[in-house]
Amino acid sequence: MDRPSIDQGAARTAAELRAQLAQMTAAAQVLERTATDEKSRRYLAVMEQSICRMLRVVGRLELTQRLGGDDEPARLEAVLTDLARLTRELGGRMGRLLASARVELTVDTPDWMGALADEGLIRQMLMELVSNGAKAGKHITLTLTQQDRRAVFTVEDDGPGVEPERLGRLFSGQEEAVPDWRRAGVGVAIARRVADLHGGALVADCAPGKGLRVVASIPLGTPGGSVFETPALAWDRGGFSEELVALSSLLPVGAFGPDSERR
Numbered sequence: 001m002d003r004p005s006i007d008q009g010a011a012r013t014a015a016e017l018r019a020q021l022a023q024m025t026a027a028a029q030v031l032e033r034t035a036t037d038e039k040s041r042r043y044l045a046v047m048e049q050s051i052c053r054m055l056r057v058v059g060r061l062e063l064t065q066r067l068g069g070d071d072e073p074a075r076l077e078a079v080l081t082d083l084a085r086l087t088r089e090l091g092g093r094m095g096r097l098l099a100s101a102r103v104e105l106t107v108d109t110p111d112w113m114g115a116l117a118d119e120g121l122i123r124q125m126l127m128e129l130v131s132n133g134a135k136a137g138k139h140i141t142l143t144l145t146q147q148d149r150r151a152v153f154t155v156e157d158d159g160p161g162v163e164p165e166r167l168g169r170l171f172s173g174q175e176e177a178v179p180d181w182r183r184a185g186v187g188v189a190i191a192r193r194v195a196d197l198h199g200g201a202l203v204a205d206c207a208p209g210k211g212l213r214v215v216a217s218i219p220l221g222t223p224g225g226s227v228f229e230t231p232a233l234a235w236d237r238g239g240f241s242e243e244l245v246a247l248s249s250l251l252p253v254g255a256f257g258p259d260s261e262r263r
Contacts, residue, residue, distance in 0.1 A: 014061050021058065024051055025239065032258045045257030052240050052248035052256070059245065060186065063124065067193045076118040076197055083117065083151050084109040087144045090123055093243045094130055100255045101247075103134045109144040115151055115220045117198060122218075125194040126153065127246040128187035129214050133157035134250050137211055149220050150200070156213040161206045191216060 028047050035041045091107030098105050126142070133140040136159025143154045191214075192202040200218035244255070 010061060010065060014058050014065075017054070017058050021051060021054055029239065035258060041257050042253070045253045048240070048256040049248060049251070049253050052245045055240065055245045056248055060190065063190060067190070067197065076121065078116045078118050080114055081117045081119045081122070082112055083115050083122070084111060084113040084144060086119060086122060087126065087142065087153070090126055090243070091130075091142050093241065094127070094247065097243055097247050097251060097255060098130075098134055098140075101134070101251050102138065103250070104139045105130065105134075106139070106141045107143075108141070110146070113144060113146060113151055113220075115218065117218065118194075121194045121197065123242070125191040125216060126155075127243065128191045129153070129155040129216070131246055131250065132187050132191075132214070133159070133212065134247070136160065146220070147217070150217045151220055153216045154213060157211045159211050161210050162204075162212055188214070 024047070028044060028051065031040075031044050031047075035044045087109045088107060091105060091109075095105035095107065130140060130142060133155050134157070137157030139158045141154070141156045145152045145154070188202075188204075195202040195216045195218060198218040200216065202214065202216040204212060204214045206212040244251075
C-alpha cells in the first residue's frame, strides 16, 4: 500500500473516531444535568477523562498528517503573533490544571515578543513539551527569551533525566526507546517538526538525575521556504479546553466532571 492510500485510510479512521467521540461527549453533557450524587459524578468524571485522552490520540493522528514529512513543503498559516502573550496565557491555564496533579509550572516571558508564526502549531509545540516535562518531574519551568533575531522557548523539568544514548531515539518518536515514566517520543517529535516548519530548531540537554532541558527556537521573521496555505489548527474538542485534552494523561480524575474547569 502506498503512502497516499495509507494517509487516506488514517484520515477516514480519525474522522470515524471523532464522530463517535462527539456522540460520547454529547451523552456526557446530558448526564451532567442529572448527575447529582457523588458516585454518579465520579463515573462521569472518569468518562470525560477517557474522552479527553481519546481526543488527544485522534488529534495527534490528524496533526502528524498535517505536518507532513521532511521532503514535503512546509504549509503554515503564519500571522503576526505575540509569542509572549501566547506563552503566558497558555502557561497559566496549564499551570492551574497541573496543580491538581501536584506539578508546579513556572512561566517567565517578556512583556511582548512579535513574530510571524502559526499560532496553533506553536501552542501545540509548547503543550507537547510541557506535558513531556510533567511526566518526569514535579517542577517545570517554561521561559521565553530573545537571542539575536530568534525567539527561544525553554522547557526544563526536575525529573531523573534521560541517558544520552537514548536521547536521539526520543526525538525520533520511538516511544518504546524510553523508560515508562517518559512515554513522550511522539510529542517531542511533533514539537521538533513544528520548530522545523518555522525555520527553527529543537535541541535537548540532559544528564541522568538532573532532569531534561528542551530548547526550541524560531526566527522572528518570515519562516524561509514556507507555504502559507493550510488552515490554522482547530480541533473540535466537544467543549473541552485544548489544555485539558493535552494534559489528560497526567491529570487525576478529579480534574474532570461537572465541577471541572472544562473551557
